Amino acid sequence: MATMQWWQKAVVYQVYPRSFQDSNGDGIGDLPGITSRLDYIKQLGADVVWLNPIYQSPGVDNGYDISDYEAINPEFGTMADFDQLLAQLHQRGLKLMMDIVVNHTSNRHHWFIESAKSRDNPYADYYIWRDPVDGHAPTNWGSFFSGSTWTYVPARQQYYLHSFAVEQPDLNWENPKLRQAVYDMMNFWVKKGVDGFRLDVINLISKPTDFVDGQPNSGEPYADIGPIIANGHRLSAFLQEMHTQVLAGADLITVGETPNATIKDAQQSAGLTTNELNMVFEFEHMNLDGNSNPALGKWNDQPVNLVDLKQSLSKWQTGLHGKAWNSLYWNNHDQPRIVSRFGNDDPKYRVISAEMLATMLHGLQGTPYIYEGEEIGMTNAHFTELSDYKDLESLNAYHHLVDEEHRLSSTQMLADLAHMSRDNARTPMQWDNSLNAGFSTGTPWLQVNPNYPQLNVQQTLAESNSIFTYYQQLIQLRHTNAILTTGDYQLLDADDGAVYAYLRTAGTQQLLVICNFTAHDQVREYDQLPSDVQRLIGNYIDDQGATLRPYEAKIYQF
Structure with a gap:
């Protein structure tokens, strides 16, 4: 293999700002709170901090609906707070990877507000608009968040495409002016000194040129949009243009979130010589415990089959070796806690099963990602009431599968949410056994996991053989043992x-x-x-x- 790049030897620590540390008592984690905990991340041994979106946003999808790419969400602080965080990271030898969403924006972004007014303004083609077909939506595509992907705007007498929520219109990457605006925005952050980008659902940006119906699952009114729009015909051209306009020469770390990506897709998007991205997040191993009934999607409460897991991870290890680069992850803000999912969160086995899963992952080839709380073995929240949940995807799925389609009972859906909801990853970081686990002096935006008195950072750091210590040892191995990188x-x-x-x-x-x-x-x-x-x-x-x-x-x- 060619000379190793710094990001191939690095370990990334993911921070979900809303849930990491609140500094002002409003119940929402913020940038000064993150800054106050940087020594903890440095102590762990990580090299890069990945921040979930901190931009101006109405918060319909917890910040993945951006209304201003160059402004900080006031809930998280100010641009001065961001500058201080970045300076303090760099002072400790840590790098910062920003999370950006360029497949879609918020419907409150000024681009969309203008685009929705008429068909002949400067932003008219910044989004994907289509005329009605026989008085109905242009296609039968179904949103990732349930329902149709199309919403009608009377002012234009057209529908706009939204792969996710109604409030998240998809950008039109066929428009060169839109693409340049995106690159200019990314360069704004590069000039500030950020060290890389995580690109949300980046392989969805190249849409089909023909808008035709897909094949729905049995009994469903809508076709799954994922396979229809993922890895489109111009994806490589767009990523190579982004590389030329933003990434080339900046020595950045880049990872693309790529649902529905294949080995071949990843060999191109994360190729060692393709001049696109450094690596991608694939989803195959994270989808193995989904429901066997396609109409129920990921909603299930059954364990993963180990033989299937080995087959999937092995395919990606061998398929990318020498051609592209793997990203290694169990947890993130969209996945339930791995010790509850693939391990065993019973107090008798929680620590050793969490360490086992860490060993298995960190022994593979690729760049490891550690999600906040993973290093102390945080578990699913085991919520029991629908009112406990805040996650848009979870709430939409419940109403669709229970209230509208009557496919699942309330009892079964709540069990599935307790196993698979994204809110399991979003409960506040458990720092100590004080009120609200030391996360906030106010009422947390999402309730703290009830097990925080027994499971928290303070207690873990006091133990001689802790999960935290074990992660430190694994990270040290990644840094010093070349076989883990090159073998x-x-x-x-x-x-x-x-x-x-x-x-x-x-x-x-x-x-x-x-x-x-x-x-x-x-x-x-x-x-x-x-x-x-x-x-x-x-x-x-x-x-x-x-x-x-x-x-x-x-x-x-x-």
């Missing part, structure tokens, strides 16, 4: 439904990663392992060789 990957025992084991090899050096995904002892012997091998890291104090205890994980080097 190739080989899955062992693909059909083993209890243990995930794989080899990483670079020249004559090898790592063997072994992870027990069950609460039961497993006995496994691997032919590749010399008798005198030494354990590099493990989540049990001692090593019992072929006997794997519940959720045991270890890495051998030889």
